[in-house]
Amino acid sequence: MKAYFTNKYGSPDVLELHEAERPHFKEDQVLVKVKAASINYGNIVLLRGKPFIARFAFGITKPKYKIPGGDIAGIVEAVGKNVTQFQIGDEVFGDLSSSGWGGFAEYVAIPEKAIAIKPKNSSFAEAASLPMASTTALQALRDKGNIQKDQKVLIYGASGGVGTFAVQIAKALGANVTAVCSTRNVEIIKSLGADHVIDYKKESFSEKGNNYDLILGVNGFQPLSDYLKALKPNGKFVLVGGSPKQMPKAMFRSIVNKKINIFMQFPKKEDLHFIKELVESRKLKAVIDRSYPFLELPDAIKYFEEGHARGKVVITF
Incomplete structure (x- = not known):
């Protein structure tokens, strides 16, 4: 071979x-x-x-x-x-x-x-x-973020591999989804079912106040303070990836701030089965x-x- x-x-x-x-x-x-x-x-x-x-x-x-x-x-x-x-x-x-x-x-x-x-x-x-990207999105939202039906969820970095799956999985789990991406990706993210799309080149999600129950930051470079500003008082921020400078800061701050959660994916066969069912029911592509x-x-x-x-x-x- x-x-x-x-x-x-x-x-x-x-x-x-x-x-x-x-x-x-x-x-x-x-x-x-x-x-x-x-x-x-x-x-x-x-x-x-x-x-x-x-x-x-x-x-x-x-x-x-x-x-x-x-x-x-x-x-x-x-x-x-x-x-x-x-x-x-x-x-x-x-x-x-x-x-x-x-x-x-x-x-x-x-x-x-x-x-x-x-x-x-x-x-x-x-x-x-x-496998890796979709189960990362699933585990970050469901297991780490404890996503609930009708919650307001924001996904920053919605146009990448994990992000495109996260938008769809959050919708399949019953959330109201706001996705953040660049101008050229707005239409494709809308086509995946996002309820609202924010073009980060035109406006900042953090200026809209503390609106979100759960924020998923996918390999983002935003300051942690922006994510925290946009959360509801009992909201959660889950970081997936992140910049080399951002990750150590998030790990340190997560010790004292329970709103900040660091996530690492681990392969699980049962999650592959869950993803398979979503794809076959046309809730995920x-x-x-x-x-x-x-x-x-x-x-x-x-x-x-x-x-x-x-x-x-x-x-x-």
């Missing part, structure tokens, strides 16, 4: 395409032929080794995981003898970030707990867009900005790092 390897931290140019043996799958694993993958912020952390604290998980001096890639969709080619939930030919999708990564390859061995049957109304590219062939993966990552993608950047095999 062909696979991208990285033996040192750095830019997308450190990725090397090599021929390699297909991975050996264990008794509780399935072998999947990858049909599509997608790029997330976690891929960038794994590739560049930044912020430095991430190296305690990914390798101090060089990457511990030689083949990057987290989100995938594909077809089951073989199953271990202890696998009970899948059979050869099943179309699946999943998040490999807690299972050794390895998604930027033509084949990958995956524990059955890390994947689910893909939505029947999704292409492989659409399914590969879902993937927004794909660009699709690149596998051989152009470094270019896809460079585009993703520019930070202007609307929705997801996907890789097709």
